[in-house]
Amino acid sequence: MAQVLEIRWHGRGGQGAKTAAILLGEAAASVGKYIQAFPEYGPERMGAPVLAFNRISDEPVRVHCHVANPRIVVVLDPTLIGKNDVTSGVPEDGVYLVNTNLTPAEMRAKLKVKGGKVYTVDATQISIDTIGRAIPNTPMMGALIRATGLMTLEEFIADTRHKLEMKFRSKPEVIEGNIKAIERAYQEVQSE
């Protein structure tokens, strides 16, 4: 099987897990990667736990089944930990990126994982500071780019800025806020 990087996003309805997966997929595609980005569609309710997925590869992605063994797990809402099994199917050397004000060591204890790598970033605070609202998905993408080295920060920002400009043409402050959030999270993400 071709080398495919599989990512699972955990969030709550309304936090932008699906949007994050889509934006990441588009950004990866913009630098020539083959991608998939899709949510798990259930009853769509604000606040309900939701999942979204990415596959990223240098070769065409053909599989159309769910992601069962993600190497990377992104948790947009730390209150999900303990209630949902965010470690399910993740290999020993899996990578976790959690939106929290805890340190990676503290988070590792909460996740109860031994191997792999744990990254943390306070994406909620960053989004409040930069965008003015608690929407952690864009800063989490900045942290993810840092943690995975999928592409350079400049490449990611260029593609995301383009997307934001299409959506928020009349609200430049939203665009700048999001870009700042991505940059700050990229800088502030902590690893062990």
Next chain:
Amino acid sequence: MSKRVAITGNEAVAQAMRQINPDVVAAYPITPQTEIVQIFSTFVADGDVDTEFVTVESEHSAMSATIGASAAGARAMTATSSQGLALMWEMLYIAAGLRLPIVAPVVNRALSAPINIHCDHSDTMGARDSGWIQLYSENAQEAYDNLIQAVRIAEHADVQLPVMVCMDGFIVSHGMENAELLDDDVVRSFIGQRTPKHSLLDVDRPATFGALDFADWYFEHRRQLAEAQTHVKGVVLDVAKEFAKVSGRSYDLFEAYRLDDAELAVVVLNSAAGTAKEVVDDLRDKGMKAGLLKIRLFRPFPHEEIVAALAGKKAIAVLDRADGLSTMGGPVFVDVRSAMYDAPGPKMVNYIYGLGGRDIDTEQIAGVYWDLARIAETGKVTSPVTYLGVRE
């Protein structure tokens, strides 16, 4: 130049519709198709297309309006899913019977009850004998390419039949993947203009559509419909050849993946085919002679070519994402096995999978191949029809 973009199946299909620029689109929203016409309606509102967009009160009316428009000489399209297709039912037969080259993307979704919005093929499989041509698509790219080719196939003088372009609900319709879109002018020159021989609005050469046709001529007109179906595969291949010239992507009646020297074959259509290809590669690495046949043209059924491709295999599994409820397997299985009757040899089994969006993964498909290996070795079929992935 065409370029590779990240796009969902629904977006890709809506883009194809924008490039086709149909004269009339009449449609009603239904998950997971809704996005297609929703996106398309923004093209209408923005003046990107010249289409007359008809908002109707049901899918029955959507198909009725599309039929009227097509009979009037327009290039007419609609789109639907599941219950919507079911509600179009009687009109589907009229579209085919009147020989109207309507093109409609259908996003495959399970039929109620119980109510479910996710993927299976029970909707389009139920419409398989309506006289519509059916093309199935593995991913967003194929859905896009099939839709553009469908216009040419439908309107070909030897065909003049409506075409359904099917893709898997959510898995492909809402999943973002890579696809290469053609330039607008490439699509427009590829499809050209519709030039109907007869139409309701051609006042210089008036024609009556839908006249009563009793025992005196009905049979003859149905015989013509059957004859037209025999022309379809040739036209599908010709159109594919021309499409390859402008797109660089080649299409056939079906895709034979590592099938030539295979001893064990799986037959499947739509998105599960991609997953199955990964399994084939993996099993080939392990020394198994595994192959795959992915059906693209399901109606009319290219039985001679399929028999030629499958003859001599030791064991074949047909994967159906719909149950025939006949107690003898799903619709694809029944057709493939019937076609293989005169080509004795392979043992054949059926797996019903993925109903209502139940996931099918590489392990399950690998399990099917291992079942086939056992059947080939022992020559014994213990379970002709298996429900794959159901909780026992």
Next chain:
Amino acid sequence: MSANGKEKGWKDVPIGGLILEAGSSDKYETGDWRTYRPVWDQEKCRHCMICWIYCPDSSILVREGRMVGIDYKHCKGCGICAHECPAKCIDMRLETELEADRAEGAGAGASAGGACCAKSGGEAGGK
């Protein structure tokens, strides 16, 4: 029949059940479905055109705004004209009786007989 004298088959007719000739129903002579024949009394007729309005088969022949007869090639004998006629100038008569009358040479249906071949009234209203 096709050109070679053989009965037409499925290859010889337009596809989709299309009829490519305008007004071809004119060729379908439904007059022999009739049990009752409307017999028109020219003397009593006021030319009010009520029969022409009501006739579901466009079988009232009209020339220059005046009723001139009934198209017996297509009239199915439904009797609506007789029912609606305010002057009571249309009488529904059994075809069998009229035939018997004709056989006796009494000429009872003379006025009707005259209009029988009135297909020449090509400009008849309601077409």
